Amino acid sequence: SAVISQKPSRDICQRGTSLTIQCQVDSQVTMMFWYRQQPGQSLTLIATANQGSEATYESGFVIDKFPISRPNLTFSTLTVSNMSPEDSSIYLCSVEGRVNTEAFFGQGTRLTVV
């Protein structure tokens, strides 16, 4: 299993500002995943972050809005840039175990943009 520490756990931000979310894993992992969960909805993958290469973004998400860093095999950050109220969501980081094992999630960052 993997233990994931994500912070901040919640924040209230002014529109037009940016917030950086940190994700620390207690073991080395190749890929880390960032998800968004809008109120009452299920999870939507934002991007996959590999160490040493640029993140791969899903349709509808762009690097300018959600820049990601992956400086080593245990750490990643997601920045939500130039925020608007529509960005109010829970943001989660996740890692996969070995093949056919479950994914592990951080506790999430609840972001409110006012």
Next chain:
Amino acid sequence: KNQVEQSPQSLIILEGKNCTLQCNYTVSPFSNLRWYKQDTGRGPVSLTIMTFSENTKSNGRYTATLDADTKQSSLHITASQLSDSASYICVVSARNNAGNMLTFGGGTRLMVKP
């Protein structure tokens, strides 16, 4: 297009009663199916994971079934407790060259009342 459909969207039961949640999927090539429990304000936590050859798997009071022919899964909760109140998410994994690609269901929101 890979899809995971869950039913019902929400459910209210009395403490001590049993309930069954449904998951239908069209995901290819199928790798595994997972059920997660997500408490309000928390990240999802794995309950079970099943591969193609597994028909049933239990985790305490949670029993998941998988019918790979009909592409259906169910999660049965026995003798429900107030702490079972949460969202239950069915996630189906497809295996490709990049690794596991997860498709999330919309979740079933369960409320257990005393």
